[in-house]
Amino acid sequence: MTDWLQVHRGDAPLILAFPHTxxxxxxxxxxxxxxxxARRDADWWIDRLYAFAADLGATTVRTTISRSVIDVNRDPSGASLYPGMATTDIAPTTTFDGEPLYTGAPPDAAEIARRRARWFDPYHAALSAEIARLRAAHDTIVLYDAHSIRSHIPRLFDGELPQFNVxxxxGATCAPALGGAVEAICAASGLGHVRDGRFRGGWTTRHYGRPETGVHAIQMELAIRGYxxxxxxxxxxxWPPAYDPVRAAPLAAILLDIVKACLAFTHA
Incomplete structure (x- = not known):
């Protein structure tokens, strides 16, 4: 653990990543x-929503650096994860709504490289190390990338976002059985869900998800109204409202079932 990078180690074959809290x-x-x-588009309180993960023996990796400084869930090459669609960069210059983040010139290439070396690279070094540690002890592990976003952002998507966005x-980053198990719980909740809709998985999911090597990655993007x-x-x-565990409890219970399903998949 450092002043900005927090790693909680567990022994279960499961990692939860929190890149945007x-x-x-x-x-x-x-x-x-x-x-x-600069803080408005954070994945508000997601680490608190998944606080139960430690009790399941899961490992968690979290950065306290704002995504507006450096987005650790973007392709470091600068390539868009969603070509032709509005998105934000590794060092965003606008909010999700398209408003400018900087009063003057945005960060240049040298400044972006500095931020990558200072925060992006160590975050992924820690994540890679935890994947290697757990993979050495288990034949199969799951990397669960946890996110949330406001329900209505016209620049990014039409209408209201489904509650669960898997x-x-x-299907490239995990076995069909894992994606199906997670989607089934979302469907049974009675709340809206979609798999590989507007959000197909960020760089973390796409980079580390290698089912053929025993590493299965899945992203969960929640509509923030759920909690x-x-x-x-x-x-x-x-904005934002304070975190209210009572208000969040119903959704947290569903997420607990989802995370338990991820663990059950590794044992199966």
């Missing part, structure tokens, strides 16, 4: 239009 703007805060805008990059109240228009006075 960070709020730390580090040494670039002064360049942003406002700290609130990403396997078209916290969303205002029509996020504003500094209303």
């Amino acid at each position: 960070g709020l730390d703007l580090a040494d670039v805060e002064a360049g942003f239009v406002s700290p609130w805008r 990403g396997t990059n078209g 916290m109240d969303e205002p029509d228009v996020p504003a500094p006075g209303t």
